[in-house]
Amino acid sequence: MSFLRTVLNDSVLIRPPGFYIIGFETFPSISVYFIFLAFVYVVTVLFNGLVIYTIVFNHCLHTPKFFAVLNLAVIDVILNTCTIPSMIKVFLIKDNFIPFNLCIVQMYVYYAFATLESYALAILSYDRLIAICFPLRQNSINTKQRMCCIVGVSWGFGLGVIIFSTSLMARLSFCGSVRVFSYFCDYAPVFRLACNDYTLQWWVSSLLTILFLVLPFTFILLSYVSILVTVFRMKNLDSRVKALATCVEHLILVAVFYFPLLIIFTIGFYLRLIDPDQRVLSLSLASCLPPCINPIVYSLKTKEIKIRMQAWFRKNNVDVDQSKSKPWRVFKRKGRMSP
Numbered sequence: 001m002s003f004l005r006t007v008l009n010d011s012v013l014i015r016p017p018g019f020y021i022i023g024f025e026t027f028p029s030i031s032v033y034f035i036f037l038a039f040v041y042v043v044t045v046l047f048n049g050l051v052i053y054t055i056v057f058n059h060c061l062h063t064p065k066f067f068a069v070l071n072l073a074v075i076d077v078i079l080n081t082c083t084i085p086s087m088i089k090v091f092l093i094k095d096n097f098i099p100f101n102l103c104i105v106q107m108y109v110y111y112a113f114a115t116l117e118s119y120a121l122a123i124l125s126y127d128r129l130i131a132i133c134f135p136l137r138q139n140s141i142n143t144k145q146r147m148c149c150i151v152g153v154s155w156g157f158g159l160g161v162i163i164f165s166t167s168l169m170a171r172l173s174f175c176g177s178v179r180v181f182s183y184f185c186d187y188a189p190v191f192r193l194a195c196n197d198y199t200l201q202w203w204v205s206s207l208l209t210i211l212f213l214v215l216p217f218t219f220i221l222l223s224y225v226s227i228l229v230t231v232f233r234m235k236n237l238d239s240r241v242k243a244l245a246t247c248v249e250h251l252i253l254v255a256v257f258y259f260p261l262l263i264i265f266t267i268g269f270y271l272r273l274i275d276p277d278q279r280v281l282s283l284s285l286a287s288c289l290p291p292c293i294n295p296i297v298y299s300l301k302t303k304e305i306k307i308r309m310q311a312w313f314r315k316n317n318v319d320v321d322q323s324k325s326k327p328w329r330v331f332k333r334k335g336r337m338s339p
Contacts, residue, residue, distance in 0.1 A: 014173040018099040019190065021090065023183040023280040033281075034091040040292045041084040047295040048073040051305065058308045064147035065127050066304070071151050072120040076291030079113040082106060083184045084288060103185035104166055110184060112162040114287065115212035119154040121257060122216035124250050124298075125223040126150070132243050133230045161211060165204045172198060183284045209265055217258050224251075249298045256293055260286035 024030050051073040055061045086106065090096045098106070130142040165187070172194035182189045187208075191201040224247070231243050264283050 013171075014175045014195075015100055016174045016178045018097055019103050019178045019180045019185060019193075021086075021096045021098060021182065021184065022179045023181055023284075024087075024090070026277055027281070031091065034088055037084050037284075037288060038088055040288050041080055041088075043296075044080045044084075044292045045077055048077045048291070050309065051295045052077075054305055054308050061304060061308065062144070064142045064144050065131075067144065067147050067151065068120070068123045068127050069298070069302070069305075072117070072124065072294060072298075075113050075116045075120055076294050078109070079117055080288055080291045082109045082113065083284075087183055087284070098185060103180075103190070104169055107169070107185045107187055107190065108162055108166040110287075111165070111187060111208065111212070112159050115158040115162060115208075116155060117257065117290070118212045118216045119158060121250075121254055122219050123147075123150055123154065125220040125254070128247055128250060129223040129226060131246070132227050158212070161208070165201075165208055168201050168204060172196060172201070181280065183280055213258065213262060213265065217254075217262070220254055220258075249302075252297050253290065253294055256297075257286075257290040 024033070027033065052070060055066050055070045055073075083106075086098070127142060127147075130138050134141055169191065172191060173196050174193055175195040177193055180186065180189050180193070187201075188205055191198045191205075194201075227243075227247065231240050234240050234243070260282065264279060264286060
């Protein structure tokens with residue numbers, strides 16, 4: 001091992017063909033969990049796809065608020081597509097090997113869109129902040145152009161930071177184990193397999209935790225402090241209740257996404273007090289469930305989206321009924337015309 005370290009200091013890198021994902025090998029009855037993940041993925045794609053379709057093809061929903069909702073739905077689909085199919089592949093084909101380059105790509109996509117998910121929730125809290133604290137100036141402050149700019153900056157910053165962090169994996173050599181104890185090519189479990197110094201990667205992972213969890217979560221907390229101050233200044237009780245009611249769904253999303261991840265990263269990554277098996281299971285649930293829950297809790301319960309979906313379903317049902325009844329009407333007419 002000392003010889004390998006000397007060689008590595010001379011900038012000779014050792015890269016394996018790939019890694020083996022072994023996060024679920026020790027779980028009993030793991031097939032039940034994979035069936036559950038398949039259900040989660042179907043729900044994620046179906047309901048988020050429905051939200052995307054409804055917003056894109058209804059011009060009355062082309063507002064700053066629903067552009068932020070559309071942004072969250074797109075991120076949800078990509079985030080779960082990054083991990084769940086690969087986990088199901090391990091269950092169906094019993095193939096847990098992932099090539100090195102594909103591992104880096106999966107690592108990048110997961111952390112990029114987990115970061116964007118966090119930013120998307122912060123953008124939704126910004127929308128609630130403007131709507132409640134500045135109701136008379138909402139249309140002038142929160143314009144479509146400004147919301148597009150905010151979403152674009154979040155994508156550019158998130159994708160750029162993750163490109164830098166994943167590119168640091170090219171500086172590592174893997175001359176020992178290639179067994180990644182996680183449910184995908186996770187950043188920390190991978191760099192800990194390296195046989196050269198990974199101090200830089202450790203500090204970058206700490207910075208990522210701050211950038212994609214702590215800072216957005218802090219912004220959301222400050223936003224809701226401002227919202228609560230504004231709400232309790234309202235003299236009308238009905239106005240208070242209506243204002244707070246518009247925030248309930250968003251608060252549920254924030255709790256479902258941030259609390260499990262903050263607990264897992266704090267206890268598991270820094271304190272290392274959590275059992276590795278429990279960390280893998282908890283982190284996979286914390287990552288896969290929010291994209292499935294988001295459209296059900298938030299988007300589909302929004303009044304404007306619900307009205308548009310009901311109108312769309314009614315229109316489709318009418319079209320189906322007419323298509324079924326037309327041949328019968330033609331047949332009856334022919335029957336009348338026939339001698």
